[in-house]
Amino acid sequence: MDHKIIISLAPTGGWGAGDGNPVTPDAVASDVVLSVNAGAAVVHMHSRDENGNLTADLSFFNRTASLIKESCDVIIEASTGGLSDMSAEERVLPVDNPHAQMGSLNIGSLNFGDKVYRNSVSDVRYWISRMKERNVKPSLEIFDTGHLVTALYLIDEGIVQPPCNFSFIFDVKWGMPWDFKLLDFLVKKIPEGSRWGVIFAGSSGFDSHLAAAGKGASFVRTGFEDSRCLDKGTAGSNAELVSSLRERLEKAGFTAASVKEAGKILLP
Numbered sequence: 001m002d003h004k005i006i007i008s009l010a011p012t013g014g015w016g017a018g019d020g021n022p023v024t025p026d027a028v029a030s031d032v033v034l035s036v037n038a039g040a041a042v043v044h045m046h047s048r049d050e051n052g053n054l055t056a057d058l059s060f061f062n063r064t065a066s067l068i069k070e071s072c073d074v075i076i077e078a079s080t081g082g083l084s085d086m087s088a089e090e091r092v093l094p095v096d097n098p099h100a101q102m103g104s105l106n107i108g109s110l111n112f113g114d115k116v117y118r119n120s121v122s123d124v125r126y127w128i129s130r131m132k133e134r135n136v137k138p139s140l141e142i143f144d145t146g147h148l149v150t151a152l153y154l155i156d157e158g159i160v161q162p163p164c165n166f167s168f169i170f171d172v173k174w175g176m177p178w179d180f181k182l183l184d185f186l187v188k189k190i191p192e193g194s195r196w197g198v199i200f201a202g203s204s205g206f207d208s209h210l211a212a213a214g215k216g217a218s219f220v221r222t223g224f225e226d227s228r229c230l231d232k233g234t235a236g237s238n239a240e241l242v243s244s245l246r247e248r249l250e251k252a253g254f255t256a257a258s259v260k261e262a263g264k265i266l267l268p
Contacts, residue, residue: 010225016052029067034239041262056090077102105138
């Protein structure tokens with residue numbers, strides 16, 4: 001087997017400063033550069049302030065993106081998500097950054113732990129229109145099976161243009177639980193020619209990542225936003241997570257895609 005697979009990185013955990021969590025532009029950029037050197041090809045970034053809170057002020061986001069692109073080549077995926085009280089207009093601002101090539105598109109609402117993650121269909125339509133204006137490729141984020149139904153409807157309607165990138169997100173509290181049979185169901189439902197990948201909230205290691213890779217995932221994601229857990233122990237940096245995941249993938253016969261190769265897969 002010599003299957004190329006993309007390693008995606010979500011570098012900043014939602015708990016704010018502390019425990020080595022990169023929050024400032026210099027810290028995030030440094031972690032991303034080391035992670036790209038370790039094998040990451042995509043970085044998923046939120047707009048955060050000096051305390052790590054989500055914000056509509058893009059000062060830190062823009063500075064971080066510039067520092068990253070000055071130091072390495074990587075595909076930047078601008079996040080429009082995260083639990084916050086920001087408006088739909090504020091949440092989509094990161095896709096305005098000239099370095100953003102992809103944008104996370106949260107397809108539907110759900111109970112997210114004790115809070116409600118609001119992603120109305122009208123807001124989703126608005127975010128799609130903004131991404132089209134900026135030539136940013138949406139990543140269709142599926143937290144539950146009903147979100148896939150909505151995504152397929154938007155594709156059939158012609159609002160989202162194939163080929164599409166799907167992100168299947170497992171183990172968010174009250175979202176989809178990780179289950180290999182459920183993954184099989186989801187993959188069979190997406191349009192032919194689509195690319196898909198997986199995100200695991202709070203994973204305890206990389207077994208699930210490897211299982212999804214074996215099923216044909218185009219990408220697998222790691223990073224402090226998802227979990228700091230390695231197969232054994234806790235990572236001190238995002239680069240350590242990427243390096244460990246890459247090692248597991250290579251032992252299983254996969255090859256980490258370069259940034260150029262990732263662009264050909266995700267941004268045709």
